[in-house]
Amino acid sequence: MWHYHPEIELVYINGGAGKRQIGSHVSYYTNRSLLLIGSNLPHCGFTNEQTGNINEVVIHIKPEFLGNDFFAIPEMKKIQNILSQSKAGIAFGGETKKKIGEKIEMMENQLPLERLMTLLSILDELESSDEYTILNADGFSLELNTQDNDRINVVSIT
Known part of the structure; x- marks a missing residue:
């Protein structure tokens, strides 16, 4: 189901194959995602009963889960950078994906x-x-209200 939420999502799919649709990007994965x-x-x-996945783990991360200023400290600069890049969606491959x-x-x-x-x-x-x-390297922006999430899902279902 097409949806969005304020939490950042870290998703690991072990095995199988499937389709991923994130923003305006559509692609297929095999052997983990x-x-x-x-x-x-x-x-x-990303999964359904036909994908053959062994396991799927989804971690929701609230952007302010450690306080509003935690990621602004110098020690967290790298993490702040990856969280900022995630606004376009990132797929990791190779040894990174496995490890x-x-x-x-x-x-x-x-x-x-x-x-x-x-x-x-x-x-x-x-x-x-x-x-x-x-x-979504070319950018993807979508300004929506919470009520729009239901409209998106209704349109996706019909």
């Missing part, structure tokens, strides 16, 4: 503080990777 989707960037679900995917799957069994540290580490590693594609 690792995506970082920015706040309010419209996208469709980060394994970390994401391990987070389920971690204690809350360890999970937070892992998330920050993942975002830092993603910013350092050169194995990525900006999905």
Whole structure:
């Protein structure tokens, strides 16, 4: 279903194949997918019963989840950069996809503080990777109100 939300979304799909539609970008993936989707960037679900995926993990990150100024400190500059780039949607490939995917799957069994540290580490590693594609490189902007989300879904269904 076509939708958007204020949370940044980190998605790891282990195995299988499918279609990804993020903003105005449409592409297909095989053998895993690792995506970082920015706040309010419209996208469709990536899996269904035919995709053959082993596991799908979705992490929602509220932009201000550590306070309004946390990512403004110098130590968080790299993470702030990747979160800013995510506004266009990013797909990661190669070893990055595999390595980060394994970390994401391990987070389920971690204690809350360890999970937070892992998330920050993942975002830092993603910013350092050169194995990525900006999905809406030419830009994608969509100004919507919350009520528009329902309209988008109604149009998608009919």
